[in-house]
Amino acid sequence: MNEQTDRMPKKNPFSFQLNLKDFQPATEEEKAQQIKMQESTSFFKDGMRRLWKNKISIACLFIIIAIVLIVFFVPMFFPYSYDQQLGITQGQSIDSTYNNLKPFEYSTTEQAQIAKGEKIFPHIFGTDSAGRDYAIRVIYGARISLLVGFFSSIIVLIIGIIYGSVAGYAGGKVDLIMMRIVDIIYSLPDMLMIILFSVVLKQTLAPVIEGTALEKLGTGMISIFIVFAILYWVGMARLIRGQILSIKQQEYVLTAKSIGASSFRIIRKHLLPNCISVIIISTALQIPSAIFTESFLSFLGLGVSIPMPSLGSLASDALSGIYSYAYRLIIPALVICLIVLSLNLLGDGLRDAFDPKLKK
Amino acid sequence: MDTKLAIYILKRLLLAIVTIFLIITITFFVMHSIPGGPFLSEKSPSAEVTAALEAKYGLDKPLGVQYLEYLTGVIQFDFGPSIKQRGRAVSDIIIEGFSVSAKLGGAAAALAIVTGLILGSLAAVYHNKFADKAIMVISTAFVAMPSFIIATFFLLIFCVWLNWFPANGDSTGGLILPIIALSLYPMSYITRLTRSSMLDVLGQDYIRTARAKGVKPYKVLFKHSLRNAVTPVITYAGPMIAFILTGSLVVEKIFAVPGLGKYFVSSITSRDYTLIMGTTIFMATLVILMMLISDILYKVFDPRVDLS
Numbered sequence: 002m003n004e005q006t007d008r009m010p011k012k013n014p015f016s017f018q019l020n021l022k023d024f025q026p027a028t029e030e031e032k033a034q035q036i037k038m039q040e041s042t043s044f045f046k047d048g049m050r051r052l053w054k055n056k057i058s059i060a061c062l063f064i065i066i067a068i069v070l071i072v073f074f075v076p077m078f079f080p081y082s083y084d085q086q087l088g089i090t091q092g093q094s095i096d097s098t099y100n101n102l103k104p105f106e107y108s109t110t111e112q113a114q115i116a117k118g119e120k121i122f123p124h125i126f127g128t129d130s131a132g133r134d135y136a137i138r139v140i141y142g143a144r145i146s147l148l149v150g151f152f153s154s155i156i157v158l159i160i161g162i163i164y165g166s167v168a169g170y171a172g173g174k175v176d177l178i179m180m181r182i183v184d185i186i187y188s189l190p191d192m193l194m195i196i197l198f199s200v201v202l203k204q205t206l207a208p209v210i211e212g213t214a215l216e217k218l219g220t221g222m223i224s225i226f227i228v229f230a231i232l233y234w235v236g237m238a239r240l241i242r243g244q245i246l247s248i249k250q251q252e253y254v255l256t257a258k259s260i261g262a263s264s265f266r267i268i269r270k271h272l273l274p275n276c277i278s279v280i281i282i283s284t285a286l287q288i289p290s291a292i293f294t295e296s297f298l299s300f301l302g303l304g305v306s307i308p309m310p311s312l313g314s315l316a317s318d319a320l321s322g323i324y325s326y327a328y329r330l331i332i333p334a335l336v337i338c339l340i341v342l343s344l345n346l347l348g349d350g351l352r353d354a355f356d357p358k359l360k361k
Numbered sequence: 362m363d364t365k366l367a368i369y370i371l372k373r374l375l376l377a378i379v380t381i382f383l384i385i386t387i388t389f390f391v392m393h394s395i396p397g398g399p400f401l402s403e404k405s406p407s408a409e410v411t412a413a414l415e416a417k418y419g420l421d422k423p424l425g426v427q428y429l430e431y432l433t434g435v436i437q438f439d440f441g442p443s444i445k446q447r448g449r450a451v452s453d454i455i456i457e458g459f460s461v462s463a464k465l466g467g468a469a470a471a472l473a474i475v476t477g478l479i480l481g482s483l484a485a486v487y488h489n490k491f492a493d494k495a496i497m498v499i500s501t502a503f504v505a506m507p508s509f510i511i512a513t514f515f516l517l518i519f520c521v522w523l524n525w526f527p528a529n530g531d532s533t534g535g536l537i538l539p540i541i542a543l544s545l546y547p548m549s550y551i552t553r554l555t556r557s558s559m560l561d562v563l564g565q566d567y568i569r570t571a572r573a574k575g576v577k578p579y580k581v582l583f584k585h586s587l588r589n590a591v592t593p594v595i596t597y598a599g600p601m602i603a604f605i606l607t608g609s610l611v612v613e614k615i616f617a618v619p620g621l622g623k624y625f626v627s628s629i630t631s632r633d634y635t636l637i638m639g640t641t642i643f644m645a646t647l648v649i650l651m652m653l654i655s656d657i658l659y660k661v662f663d664p665r666v667d668l669s
Contacts, residue, residue: 188380190648192607193641194387200629200637201391293507300509300611301626313509320513320615327517334510342505 048278051354058350061343068340072144080122081134083141084308103127104328126332130322133308135329142310143336146292149222149311150344153229153291154284160230161237162280166268168238169245180242183235191232195294198228199303221305225295233287240283244276278355285348289341296337312337370657377653384645385435388638389428440639445631451639458621459643462613465536465620466605469543473601477548478594481555482587485563497556500549508608512542512615539616543608547601551594558590565589592663599652606644 027035042050052058076083104127107115115121126135168179202224248254249272257267273280292312298304299313312333319329422430434441440451484496503511515538519525526538562568563586571581606622613622621640628636 184376185380185383188376188649188652189384190603190607190645192603192610193645193648194384196610196625196629197388197391197637197641200632201394205394289505297507297509297607297611300507301629303629316510316513323513323517324521327521330513330517334513337510338502338506341507342502345505346501 044278048351048355052350055350055353058347058354061347061350064339064343065347068143068343069147072140072147075140076137076144079134079137079140081137083138083310084133086132126328127326129318129329135332138310138315139312139332139336142312142315142333143340145222145305145309145311146295146313146337146340149225149295149305150288150292153226153233153295154287156226156230157233157237157287157291158280158284160234162241162273164234165238165241166245166272169242170249170264170268170272172246172249176242180239183238186232187235187239189232192294192297194232195228195298196301196303198231199224199298202227203303219305219309221299221303222309225298225304229291229294233291237280237283237287240279241276244279245272248272248275282348282352282355285344285351289344289348292337292341292344312340366660369660373653373656377649380649381642381646384649385432385642386428388641389431390424392634392638393424393427435642440642441635443633443636445628445633445636451635454624454636455621455639455643458619458624461618462606462609462620462622465539465543465613465618466602466609468536468540469605469609470547470598470601472540473544473547473551473605474594474598476544477551478555478587478591480548481552482559482582482590484552484556485559485590486582488560488563493556496552500552503545503549504553506546508543508546508604509611509615511545512539512612515542516615535616536618539609539612539618542616543605543612546608547597547604550601551597554593554597555590558593559586562586562590592659595655595659595662597655598658599648599655602651603648606648 104125105123107121107124124134124136126139129135129138164179164183168176168183171179199221203220245268254267254271257271262270295304295311296313296316299311300317302314302317304314305311315333316330316337319326319333323330431441438452440455443449443451443454446454480496480500484493487493519538526535568581568585571585572578576585609618609620610622610625612618613620614626617623621644624636625640625644627633628640
């Protein structure tokens with residue numbers, strides 16, 4: 002390197018000559034750098050790499066993972082259960098000192114036990130008016146909300162994919178009629194229809210599911226799933242149809258057709274895998290909107306059935322005691338906000354990372 | 362062009378009518394599928410009384426006839442009598458409640474649009490500066506908050522802790538909190554919408570041309586940029602009305618505003634079926650009409666949009 006530079010003629014600092022140093026031959030090292038190829042990555046890896054760069058989304062991802070771990074594992078070794086009224090024990094009169102405890106307060110019975118040297122797990126958020134531990138109710142409520150959000154999105158996903166891909170692949174008159182139906186459902190005011198359906202389903206479902214495994218879920222939850230299945234798939238169906246319409250013009254679809262692949266196989270093997278990014282993104286954004294809807298319905302008293310808590314019903318119940326027990330409203334409300342906000346931001350991050358149209 | 366627009370409007374009008382008709386049909390049959398007539402939930406009157414009541418309200422007729430009668434009633438804005446509020450017609454209750462709700466919703470919509478446009482433009486003009494970041498953080502946070510949570514927090518902070526406002530929305534002063542609570546979500550949404558479309562427009566060549574010609578900055582902003590950036594906001598205005606209406610269901614309940622939402626929520630809890638039906642049909646029609654208007658306005662405002 003040095004000897005090469007030395008062989009260069011000296012340049013007059015005031016001249017307009019080209020700087021000859023810019024034109025020296027590249028060293029072996031530099032050449033090696035030039036020919037180094039970028040490692041080939043899969044679509045998923047590439048997306049993950051870009052997602053990883055988005056600090057906010059990753060933070061949200063970790064928050065969501067933490068919340069999921071908490072809501073599924075903490076109830077396993079939590080000393081109280083969500084529907085256990087602590088003041089009521091078999092064969093004894095009701096101990097009302099368990100009701101409406103402030104955070105970290107103990108009932109008189111528990112105070113006596115502590116005085117005797119027993120260890121009592123503290124009521125971190127106190128208890129509610131029926132003497133149930135509030136912390137476990139919030140955790141359980143968050144679990145219900147997350148489950149509703151997740152399964153509603155799965156339902157929407159399945160119906161939307163089937164409907165959208167059939168309409169998009171069939172095209173022509175079938176597509177036209179199917180899309181008119183979608184248009185009409187799309188213009189129904191969703192919340193009002195959901196409220197209407199939940200009112201009715203809550204009434205009609207109870208005798209139908211009595212004695213089956215579904216009874217445990219409660220009519221409220223099932224009616225939420227049903228209304229999602231009836232109304233919310235249209236957005237997903239539209240999206241998938243649009244994607245399929247553009248993909249089915251590709252040569253490889255023609256090739257598959259010409260070698261005799263069935264329509265089902267073409268949709269499953271060639272069309273759907275190519276709109277997977279759109280599917281992932283809109284599912285991720287569907288979950289918070291489902292949680293939103295569920296909490297809204299629970300707030301109106303149409304959501305999950307008593308004594309099962311959901312974040313919305315907890316907030317709704319706390320409204321009557323807002324003057325004395327404001328924290329009972331704040332806690333579930335903050336949890337809803339945290340979940341919805343992190344899911345929203347994660348969804349945005351996923352879209353930025355996986356949407357091929359946004360690629361630089 | 363004009364015939365094209367007329368055809369488009371006609372088409373959309375037709376679709377809207379079909380949708381409204383569908384909503385009436387769905388609500389009618391869905392509500393009638395509830396086991397047990399509406400009077401069974403009363404403190405079980407005798408069989409004769411029930412029969413007389415059913416005859417009075419026409420419930421003894423076949424379902425098809427009832428449906429046709431209800432349909433003709435709805436066209437004349439007659440939703441029948443309320444079951445739980447004796448002696449009052451559903452349409453009277455709706456008119457009474459809506460006069461309050463319209464005030465609340467109209468103010469919330471206006472506030473959301475004006476503030477949203479201003480904040481969105483500010484964020485776009487100061488792109489990547491502190492103002493932009495602050496506006497984006499706030500609007501992102503509010504998009505994640507259901508209106509009932511904002512409303513309850515407002516109630517808690519301003520009525521319970523600070524005692525600035527009365528906790529019920531009967532008086533004009535009491536309407537301030539519900540209006541703000543209702544408008545925050547659409548406001549944040551409009552802010553984000555305006556910001557992204559403004560950023561898009563500000564990068565266009567004609568803006569650079571206008572600036573190069575020495576057009577005053579505020580003129581560039583309002584005449585050249587905002588006018589072009591406002592179209593997505595117009596499209597959002599239709600669904601926004603739906604948001605505000607459904608949001609007001611709970612916000613009115615929380616602040617005890619005697620509007621349509623309060624009646625709707627209480628009709629759900631008291632199972633007043635005719636009132637639920639009436640309010641649902643009324644609000645759904647309102648939403649569909651608003652969406653129709655905003656869609657048509659969108660096409661009128663933006664001549665570039667293809668009508669086919």
